[in-house]
Amino acid sequence: MKPSLSQTNDYNFKIIIVGDSGVGKSSLIRRYMKKEFSEKTATTIGVWNYTKIVEIENKNIMLNIWDTAGQEKFKCLIPTFFRGSHAAILVYDITNQKSFNSIFYWIDKIHEHATSNVVFMMIGNKSDMETERKVPQELGQSKARDNKMLFLETSCLNSTNVERAFEEVTNQLLVVNGNQRIEEVKTSELIPSAKKISIVQQPQEVKKRKRRRC
Structure with a gap:
């Protein structure tokens, strides 16, 4: 039986996805969540939150997946949503060298706000x-x-390695957090300012905080 949002979960992990605009972050999530692909995916504005429950070794695991904007103007806004993250997926476009170079900007930013064993x-x-x-x-x-x-x-x-990517991240999270049960994870750290949604609903845009200088 597939787990549902109403069931008690054994683990609750927050996963952030970062990278330049146009590298395919939203398409990656859409392919994973709904098994769909569109050439006309809209550019993410601000931050979007998705929720999915998976079952591994008879454990229900809730994944809170955060899709972040890649535009330069959001660079000082996005790190505020890294707080409490358990995993970070850094995406670049293999046809774009600049998008690869940009990956390394985020590593220190994530370490500043995420959990110690991200x-x-x-x-x-x-x-x-x-x-x-x-x-x-x-x-x-x-x-x-x-x-x-x-x-x-x-x-x-063509869906190559999309499912596998999230599976490997989830499996590694279980290894790192194997002794920490869901009741030990504070919900406020997982969801700083957005409503959780199920995978059958449209994504909920997180209300953008007041912009400040980087």
């Missing part, structure tokens, strides 16, 4: 566009290894 995964997205590749897979693997991060290349178009 799980990192680096994803090189758009692996279906091999003929336009600018970032060698070996470079992504090397940088991920140097920074002690999980690594995969994905394609939202």
Whole structure:
């Protein structure tokens, strides 16, 4: 039987997804949540929150997935939503070298606000566009290894490694947090200012906080 939102969960993990605008963060989530892909995915404004429950080894695990805006103007706003994060998925576009370089800006920012044992995964997205590749897979693997991060290349178009990426992050979270039950995790740390939603609903846009200078 598949777990539902009404059931008691064994674990509750907050996962943030960061990266430049256009790398496919929202498409990655949409493919994972709904098994869908669209060429016309709208640019994320602010932060969007999705909730999904998965079952691993008879344990119900709630994943609170946060899709963050990648535009430069939101760079000083987004870190406020990192608080209490258990995992961070850093996404770049394999056809865009700049998007790869930008990944490393976020690592220190996430460490400042997330839990002390945050799980990192680096994803090189758009692996279906091999003929336009600018970032060698070996470079992504090397940088991920140097920074002690999980690594995969994905394609939202054909679903390559999308499910696997979230499974690996979740499995690693269970290893890191194996002795911490859901009742020990404060909900206020998981959801700073947004309403939880089920995967069958449209995503809820988080109310943007007053903008400040970076």
